[in-house]
Amino acid sequence: MKQRLLFVSFFLFSLFAIDFFFFKKLQFLLPNESPWNTNHFFNFLYEYERIRKLPKTKKRIIIVGSSVAYYSIDARKLKESLLIDFDLDVDVFYLAYAGNSPLYVYLLLGWLNPLEPDLVVYPVNFIDYRLHRTYVIFPEGRNDSVDESVVVKDALTFGEAPQSLWVFPWETLLEVGSSMDWETWSKYVLSSGFSFYRYKDIYQQNLQNLIQHRFGRNTSYHAYAGALIPEGINGLGWTGQKFSFYPTEKIKNKGFWVEVTSFLLAGKPCRMQISNGTHNQEILLEKEGWVRLYLDSNFFDSKKLVTVNLERVWFANQATGAYLDYHYDPMGVRLEQTFGLEEAKSEIQYEREPRTEDFRYIGMKDEEYRKYFQYRLLDGLEKRPGIGYLVALKLAKERIREESFRPYFHFRYLKKIADHFRERNVRFLLINNPENPISLDWYEGSKWYQDHLAYLESLAGGSVHYWDIHRTLPMQGFSDFHHFTYVGMEQMNPIYAKRIGNLFPK
Template identity: 90%
Template sequence: MKQRLLLISFLLVSLFALDFLIFKKLQFLLPNESPWNTNHFFNFLYEYERIRTLPKTKKRIIIVGSSVAYYSIDARKLKESLLGGFGLDVDVFYLAYAGNSPLYVYLLLNWLDPLEPDLVVYPVNFIDYRLHRTYVMFPDGRNDSVDESAVVRDALTFEEAPQSLWVFPWETLKEVGTSMNWETRSQYLLSSAFSFYRYKDIYQQNLQNLIQHRFGRNTSYHAYAGVLIPEGINGLGWTGQSFSFFPTEKIKNKGFWVEVTQFLLAGKPCRMEISNGTTRQEITLTREGWVKLYLDPKFFLEKKLVTVKLERVWFANEATGAYLDYHLDPMGVRLEQTFGLEEAKSGIQYEREPRTEDFRYLGMKDEEYRKYFHYRLLEGLEKRPGIGYLVALKLAKERIREESFRPYFHFRYLKKIADHFRERNVRFLLINNPESPISLDWYEDSTWYKDHLAYLESLAGGSVYYWDIHRSLPMQGFSDFHHFTYLGMEQMNPIYAKRIGNLFPK
């Protein structure tokens, strides 16, 4: 019996030790080759581990929140502006991921203590409060009277908040475990105890990326991570009629892949003219799908920019199936994810690069943009179920304007967050972030919106600061209700820098 107990104890200790070593340590020592929007929670955890191991040599600004934060503030540009405009030499880090809400920012707070932040910045918007979920769950419901426990239970579902099980299982369990049934609670306990269970759905993605980037075609992906194309490239890797690049040894030895759609071919071959000013080559595309191409060896005799020009383009709003999208950008071919690189990029989990969709509104007049906005984001729900949350958000803003403001659930966690930093005398900047003037018009003049602003303002005091800038960016700076285009982000950078710089003593 004693030997059996010793054996069981040894196996348990070994299980915990291997679990800790492999899933808590070793997996974060591998290079991370997942761009921002391809592996949100692994990126967040990887970045946290990276920051935690860095010695603190400068003041630290940490940006928390959701994709609202990521699309609003560029860490590198903010750092440069603070140094150039205020003489502040600081480190700026992100700890944000898509879909984050005040509850999970609150659960993150104890993680921040070891990082020793000098300022925490939290940009928020209507989407972060998840108020639209009330109307989705209860078509006749109201946010000023809905049963809070129903909203909490919904917020804990894996579909609405996978981070609760992947990132913060123990913290979630302690905070809102009483709202869970026994089956759900057991999942959280298991996720808290074993990292192999906790990370089972996220660590595989990075391993797959590593294998694909080294041995695969890199033709199955959710975000382009290759070289910057001078003519611009879509976030999914689609070119326009032309694209340019410098030839590499990898392209010389292995060629490169492009995806050709039936809409580009339109029933007949499509010619590609390739030139570097000295050498010229023509390739005829005859079949749809991923096609492997090889350049003439003469292109590799000198390092000159190679330009590819397609005979014609196609338009996603005229396509069908997975290629259908409501925008008017001319489309060419899709490049493999790591196109033009000798080795895949790593450590890009919070780096943003400009894409062609960031420039589609440049120079548009307000009325033209309004029409494009509604067409791009709100039309064709039956063909594009992915825009469902945007339609739900619009309906929520139109309905909540008729309600009274009720500071429940996520709003209460905003207060807890503010109190946390006030008690520790750590500077905290809560920002009511810019929102598209189009969606603001749906509810900005309501009593609900005004009372919600008053509530946010009431959270300030001591080391806690509040900043309302919800009308600070013209509509052309938004890609939707609350996400900035790259140009919008650049436009807002000096505004953020000025407010943040003034929080530090001269």
């Protein structure tokens, strides 16, 4: 009996020790080579651990929220503007991830205390309140009368909020565990107790990235993270007709991979002209799929810029299958994820680089943009099920304008967040963030929208500040209803900097 007890004790100790050291600690000591939108929750956890270990030497501004926050404020640019314009030397950090909502920002508050923020900034938009889910669940339902418990349960489903199980299982359990059924409750208990269960679906992605970047082709990915291409490259790594790069030892030894589509070939080979001004090479692209290419050895005699010109381009809106997309950008070939780098980039979880889609709307007239907006975001649902949430958002804004404003669920958590910072006398800036004027027109003039603004304003007081700037950015600065293009983000940076800088005493 004694030996059995010792064995069970040793087994439990080993289980918890392995779980703690490997899954909770060791995985965050490995390099993180996942860009922002490839491994959201691991990036969030990795960034939190990184910030937590940094000694505090300056005032700290922490930006929380969803992708609305990430696409709105560039931490580096904001830091630079505050230093130049306000002589304010601060550190600016992100703790945001896609799909985050006020409930989960509230659950994050306990995590913020060890970071000692001097200001927390929270930009919000309609999408963050998840109000469209009511109409998805109940096609004839209303947000001013729906049973809140049903909406809470929906918000806890894995498809809608995986972060509740991956990031905040214990906090979620304490806050809304009474709304869970037995099966859901048991999953949260298990996730709270064991990191191997909690992180089982996210740590593998980082390990896969590390292995791929060192030993693989880097041809299966969701976001380009290679060398900056002077002519521009889109988020998925597609070039235009022309692209330039500097030759590297890796390219010399291993070549590089490009994806060629049947739409580029169009039934015949496509010539690829390569030149550095001194040496020329021609490659004939003849088969579709990922193809490994090699440069002539002469290109490596000097570090001169190499430029590639394709004989022709193809267009995604004329493609089929997975290549179909509703935009007019000329497309060339797709580059491998770490193209042009000797080693993969590390700790880029909150770094945003410009992509060709960020520059589509420069110089567009409003009417031209409106047509593109409809085509790009709302047409062809039957061919593009991925835009379903945008269509649902549009319908939600059109329906909610006929309803009464009801400050339930996520709105209540906004108040809890505000009260938390007010009680602790920590500066908190809640921003009703800019929204695309096109989608604003669907519901801005309604009583619902005005009462919603009044509610947000009522949260201010003491150390809590509210800022309504929902009409500040022209439509050309948006890639959709609420996400800024890189150009839009740059336009907004001095505006954010001025408001934030004025929150600190001179």
